[in-house]
Amino acid sequence: MTVHARSSFAQWHSNGRHASYLRTMKSPGGIIDLLEVQRPAGDMSRPALPDIVLMEDILGCSRVRGDLGGGRFDVTTGKGTLALAAPNFATTVINDERHRLRSLAFPLSQWQDELDEAADGRFSLDTSGIYGRVFDSSAIRSALRSLWALCEEEGPPSRLLARAAGCEILAELCRLGGVPFAPARGGLAPWAERRCLELMRARLSEDISLDELAAEAQLSPFHFARMFKRSVGVPPRVYLTRLRVEKACELLEQTGLSVTEIALEVGYSSNQVLARVFLKHMRLSPSGYRRAVRDSVRSIALQ
Known part of the structure; x- marks a missing residue:
């Protein structure tokens, strides 16, 4: 052909x-x-x-x-x-x-x-x-x-x-098809896990690839993905989402940045995307979360 x-x-x-x-x-x-x-x-x-x-x-x-x-x-x-x-x-x-x-x-x-x-x-x-x-x-x-x-x-x-x-x-x-993949080798070495987590935190706003993370750990993407899950407990993508939501919470609490600016800061293309992800993980919209935090701070200050 x-x-x-x-x-x-x-x-x-x-x-x-x-x-x-x-x-x-x-x-x-x-x-x-x-x-x-x-x-x-x-x-x-x-x-x-x-x-x-x-x-x-x-x-x-x-x-x-x-x-x-x-x-x-x-x-x-x-x-x-x-x-x-x-x-x-x-x-x-x-x-x-x-x-x-x-x-x-x-x-x-x-x-x-x-x-x-x-x-x-x-x-x-x-x-x-x-x-x-x-x-x-x-x-x-x-x-x-x-x-x-x-x-x-x-x-x-x-x-x-x-x-x-x-x-x-x-x-x-x-x-x-009769050719199973090679078995997982265990978790990441402590130095590899530490370097990969640091890289994910440092590049939250970017579309970081599995290939880049695997290279940091000196592994193939296939083996890295399974070893990361064994070490951290969740796949790399799930962990990255957690980091992004945590950072978004921090920025909503501590800055006056708009939701759109925060979305871009943590790696999402728009405020609508951040809102969908945030609602799924926090059960609140970003604006609702910010209001709830500020109401709580005011309530404490008035006591």
């Missing part, structure tokens, strides 16, 4: 006759691309593209047939059914009725080294047994739901979220 080197799954869906089917696209700088498409019945085949593509059927379809890189199939799909398309393979897909898909595309250039290391060199794009199979995985569906919900709350996923979510989902795909 000829690889369309200048294209990607996201780019292909954004141009040409299929662009009208695209409903949503969230892309964090090419680490992963999230798309939702709604398409009519008929031939939805596409050229070879350099992405591994995971698809979730949102509605279910009475009959789907074609080839996603693992041989011919002819199946009925249900709501939540998953399928995986191989990279660099011109897929053929014919649907008997309209359908809606959420797709997660992994550009191969971003993930090949990760796959090789995590699977100790045993992963092969040519021999993976999961391509073209219709399968079920509650772990992957849950990860996709969480990723999509976070995108709705915070906008396009950060580089940290994109890499961490990709590692989690690819680990499960490799396990289902």
Whole structure:
């Protein structure tokens, strides 16, 4: 097959006759691309593209047939059914009725080294047994739901979220394909944990990546993510959110900065994004939190 080197799954869906089917696209700088498409019945085949593509059927379809890189199939799909398309393979897909898909595309250039290391060199794009199979995985569906919900709350996923979510989902795909990822090695060394936490605090306002944190600990992103969770108790993204909310609380209490200025200071793109995150974690809006703190201070002063 000829690889369309200048294209990607996201780019292909954004141009040409299929662009009208695209409903949503969230892309964090090419680490992963999230798309939702709604398409009519008929031939939805596409050229070879350099992405591994995971698809979730949102509605279910009475009959789907074609080839996603693992041989011919002819199946009925249900709501939540998953399928995986191989990279660099011109897929053929014919649907008997309209359908809606959420797709997660992994550009191969971003993930090949990760796959090789995590699977100790045993992963092969040519021999993976999961391509073209219709399968079920509650772990992957849950990860996709969480990723999509976070995108709705915070906008396009950060580089940290994109890499961490990709590692989690690819680990499960490799396990289902018969090549489980190498086991975790334990937690971070104390010096590595300290340096990574310091870096996260120092760069709250930036879109820090998992790759940068892993480099600080002298580990691969895949191993770093799992070792960080063992040491700290939560994934890097969750810990970063906690740091941002804590800093936002401090700024609301101690400064006269506007909510918009505080949002930018702690790494969120707008006051609306900060408000959604803050409400989720503090059960108050930022303005409501500031009022409550100041009312409490006045009450103490009057006693």
